[in-house]
Amino acid sequence: MSGRHPYAGQPAERFWRSASGAVGELDPVGKVSFRIGAADRVVTAGSCFAQHVARHLGLAGFRHHVTEPGHPLIGPVERAAFQYGMFSARYGNIYTARQLRQLLARAYGEFVPVAECWDGPQGGVVDPFRPQIQPGGFLHLAELRADRAQHLAAVRRAVEEMEVFVFTLGLTEAWLDRRDGAVFPLAPGVAGGVFDEAVHEFHNFTVDETAQDLAAALGMIRARNARARVVVTVSPVPLAATALPRHVWVSTTYSKAVLRVAAEQVCAGMEGVDYFPSYEIITSPHVRGRYFAADGRAVLEEGVEHVMRVFLRHYGGAAGGAVAAEEDTHLAEMERIVRVICDEEAIRGE
Amino acid sequence: MVSGDMSQGPRIAVIGQSHVQALRRGMGADGRFAVVDTNGLAPAWVGEDGRVTAAFLARYPRDMACVSMVGGNFHTSFGLVEHERRFDFFCPFSAEAGVEAGREIIPFGLVATCFRRVLEASMFGPMTQLREHFTGAMVHVCSPPMLPPAWHVERHPNLFGGKLANGVAPQGVRQKLYDLHTALVREHCAAIGARFLPPPDEALDAQGRLLERYWADDPSHGNAAYGALVHQQLLEALGL
16 A cells, blocks of 8 residues: 655655754755845844844845944944944844834834833933833933934834845733833833833733734835835744743743744745744754753854854845945044144144 | 153143143243143153053152143044034033934933043043052143134134034034033042042133133144143142
8 A cells, every 4th residue: 555645755854854964954944935135135123032143144244234323433332232233223122023013103103102211220211112222221301202213213214225124023921001002122120110010011922913913013014115025033042031920931832832823824924024944943953952051041152153054045145245334434533633633732832 | 842850849740642732831931840741752651551651650759749631632533523424412411401403312321431431541541540650649630621613613623624524513512522521530530539620710601611712723722821720720729
């Protein structure tokens, strides 16, 4: 009774035995629906794992499109400390699909949250929707408002100028404002503000909610930029903490399962939206846990490099060399002039 | 580059850069002061490691009083000439409360972090070393609030002449940069136990800017008349 069956003659990667190999060789990517050219502007957003992706995109020769790089008079180290250039705009980590959807709505004036600012833990005020971007907080509400206006303008530029959007889903657990449903990236009280049970509530997003939010967010982008193509990934980083009365690992597996399924559904239903398996590369038994640090949570650079190597292989055929970072010579030139003028002063004084 | 003969007994070492020139011109012949503009020194007073050299410090008996006029122009470097990305910022140290519409707002914390890094390397380190070397009184002279209107800078641009295509930055922005600079210097003086000497009141207008009669013929310094006022201030501060 031998004969044809559905598995006969299928490619090697479909079989566990033949798909296994050396740790660094795992490549679970199938067919991709587009390539990323050297001139294509790639916008990034997402959870903390997305920071690695954003950082490596530039190194790999992709054009990481940063619409809020910070003023070039300020040195790159200081700008990085204030989270400029970490993602395409200074939105900090975006953990949930609802957070992304609401950011876009805020950028286009479709949603104005009740929560406008929180008291900072070290004085000043912080933005409830990006509480960690500003070490020490903003001076006052006026400064926060001015910065927010610039930030949301940068988000709009990112949306309208991108060719490719790479978004990394991170969490399903979130804290909401009961008054308007605004989603905060961190629980009130963690990095500013005060937790108030009457105002704040916990929510664990479901598959349907996540898929609807993600599809709506991508739809908002497409409505303003029809050419935008999208790569969706899921962060492999486990939850740092769960708000539910159960083990953090159980909450992690729920969260990642929801995100993975939602990503699958959205990618299957939208043209030009690919799922990229960075989650699978890092967590696969094929790599035998080698990509996690000793704490079992942080992803090691070797793992990120593996992910980006695979990403480049499949999407980067046309990508060119790394784009040079913006450099500003104004301040150096002015300092040189002041020094020379000071020398002239000395000469004149003799 | 050095005026005053230490072997004849000057008791006060004045150490700084371009801002010492106004004092030097304004103080006349006062043998109690030994004035050095380190910009003219060879070898340089600061080594490649950013520290004041032992050879420089060895020139001064430790029991002299020290007047620091180190640095004092980073605000000029940062913001005298309008950048192609015109900026503004809120400054809690300034009476200039608002920001100008249409300009890019840099968060204050970021500007302050940048200033602190630059000043610590170029100014505060050497000031701290001077404080450690001299056992007598130490006074730091605040740089003058030389914040003239654009027309003065355009008339006397010096080497900024070829760099004014975008114009001169608004006085309000320059005022805030000066105020931030001054606040950080004042803070460092308190930290190292040096007396901070603010600009003399009689040299300032109602907004705290240097009166025109004290402007040098350049964008960023006081003149000899201003130096004479500072000299008088120093005599009082040092009990002379």
